[in-house]
Amino acid sequence: MNMNKETAKRELDKELIHNRVFETPIVGMTILDMNQNVIFGNSTARNIFELERDPVGVNVREFLNEESKNLVDTVVLPALEKKGSWQGELVGNLKDGREVPLSASCVVIYDEEGGSHAILATYRDITERKQMEWALRESERRYHRLVDTAPDVIYTISWDGTLTSLNPAFEKITGWSRNEWLNKPFAELVHPDDLAKAVETFQQTMRGETPPPYELRIRTKSGDYLMGEFTSKPLIEKGEVIGGLGITRDITERKKAEEALQEAEKRYRTLFEHSPSGILLIDSKTAGIIEFNDITCSQLGYSRDEFAKLQISDFDALETPRDTKARITKILCEGKDAFETKHRTKDGKLRDILVIVQKTRISGKDIFHCIFHDITERKTAEDQLEEYSEKLEQKVQEKTKELLESHKKLVVAERLATIGEVATQVGHDLRNPLTSIKGAAYYLKMDKNIKLDKNAIKMLDTIDNSITYSDKIITDLLDFSQEIKLKPVGKIVRDIVTDAISSITVPKKVNVINSTESEPTIRADSLLIRRVLHNVFINAFDAMPDGGTLKIESKENGENVSIRICDSGVGMPKNVIEKVFTPFFTTKARGVGLGLAICKRIVEAHGGSISVESKKGKGTCVTIILPKNKR
Ligand code: ADP
Ligand code: MG
DSSP, rough: HHHHHHHHHHHHHHHHHHHHHHHHHSSSSEEEESSEEEEEEEEHHHHHTTTOOOTTTTTTGBBBHHHHHHHIIIHHHHHHHHSSSEEEEEEETTTTSSSEEEEEEEEEOOOTTOEEEEEEEEEEEEEHHHHHHHHHHHHHHHHHHHHHHOEEEEEEETTSSSEEOOOOHHHHHHHHHHHTTSSBGHHHHHHHOGGGHHHHHHHHHHHHHHOOOOOEEEEESSEEEEEEEEEEEEEEEEEEEEEEEEEEEEEEHHHHHHHHHHHHHHHHHHHHHHHHHHEEEEEEEOOOEEEEEHHHHHHHTTTTHHHTTOHHHBBBOOOOHHHHHHHHHHHHHHHHEEEEEEEEETTOOEEEEEEEEEEEEETTTTEEEEEEEEEHHHHHHHHHEEEEEHHHHHHHHHHHHHHHHHHHHHHHHHHHHHHHHHHHHHOOOOOHHHHHHHHHHHHHHHOTTTTTOOOHHHHHHHHHHHHHHHHHHHHHHHHSSSSOOOOOOOEEHHHHHHHHHSOOOTTEEEEEEEEOOOSSSEEEEEHHHHHHHHHHHHHHHHHHHOEEEEEEEEEETEEEEEEEEEEEEEOOOHHHHTTSHHHHOOOSOOOOSSHHHHHHHHHHHTTTTTEEEEETEEEEEEEEEEOOOOO
């Protein structure tokens, strides 16, 4: 009984343990018979395979994928036969086709006689672990692909400065093979001048810092250097810096392009800044000034700051904001424009400006590129030139007129010269017959044998007078036409005047007043000057048929002496005064018209001048100016 009780208790315990072990939720457990058919499983097993009850009698292969089925036959069963156990991974196959990776272990359960009795399979769903593994592998693969295909060099460097890894880009960029540089000092790749920088950034990295991006020149296989842009950071393992990771980008081309751009920018800046004309950029939308060179503001007297605040209408003296708007519309349409305008300087002066505008597009905006040429000087010059040319034309006209007049005078003079020559000839030729006639008339009058009545005597007198008159004409003609040969000496004016008065017959009713001075003396040919005075006196007597006064005065006048002879005669109208010196001009019935012309010739031959003032009915004054005698 006790035995039975004990056996019964042991049986109960066995079942309890059996249940406990079986129903632990951690692992799935299935017991299979030796043909691998399911005898029973625990709840975890049912959960894993998503079954409601144990699939008793179904072959385990039904719950495995093809690969695992294969594994069971080729690996698991032989192992069980040989060692009685197997451990490994299998893939479960769910009803709907989903697969569950399993970590499994199988053991053979032996019966009391030591024969194979059943197989206990315990297993765990390792889906999550598998996924993690897969994700890790995937990320590793991606990482490798990234490193391998990266266009930049990716490298690692150890604490002693040697290169521990290099990606394929290193070969492509530098031309070296990776083996040539793995485990070699990185510093040997760096341009000597950049070594200090390389060392500094390496030390920073080794201190656990991340230096800001830096540039180093790297030697390539061909011996050239490329410009590398570096970013590096420390490699930390278990809290300790074990080396550095770096990425290098070849920026040689970019650098060159940057430098070329800078160079070009500098060139254009210089062009812009040193242009002799103002250049400015205007925003076509706002008409605001975007950019301008110094000359633009300095030629208007503004500082850069002042000018930058201006609107176009603030300095354009001709355009209103509305005009500017209209012009902008026009340029937007036509693309360019050129016009002249006036700009007002800061102190209010106007400058003439030639504006040339070209529309350009900069960063998607319509910009007007304007050039201001200050053409004030040119304009002024043009205006002056125009004025000059007008004046010149006027001058030419005047000169032409003068030329014509002098030509006319020349013609007259030539004619006079010819007349002179003829007159001289004729004068000489007439003198002899006149002398004969005069002699004959005298003989007729004087011969006692010839009886002459009163009329005849009168006629002979007329003949005699006419001959005297003709002789005077001849003398005048000869005087006028003959060349004047001066024999000048110092003379007292008063003496010459007195001499001249005494040489002519003064009409009875004429009163002569000689108030000439004896000082200063003049330099003159006294005979010729006496002739001048003689002619003037005769004209005066002619003008005073009813008598009057003839007054002669002299006066020192700077370098000259003027002699003034005034009569109280009939005077002359204006049109006569103008012509008195013209040869052969006379208003007298028996005049020759050479008297004053001869006077003018003689006086001018002395370097002096003669002029006439007269008033009709009042009298006439003749002024003769002669140079003083310089001792
Ligand atoms: P002529 O005495 O032969 O006419 P002149 O040359 O001496 O020639 O004078 C020219 C003219 O000038 C005169 O005919 C006369 O009309 C005018 N004339 C000259 N002197 C006087 C004078 N003193 N008073 C008025 N008329 C004068
Ligand atoms: Mg006269």
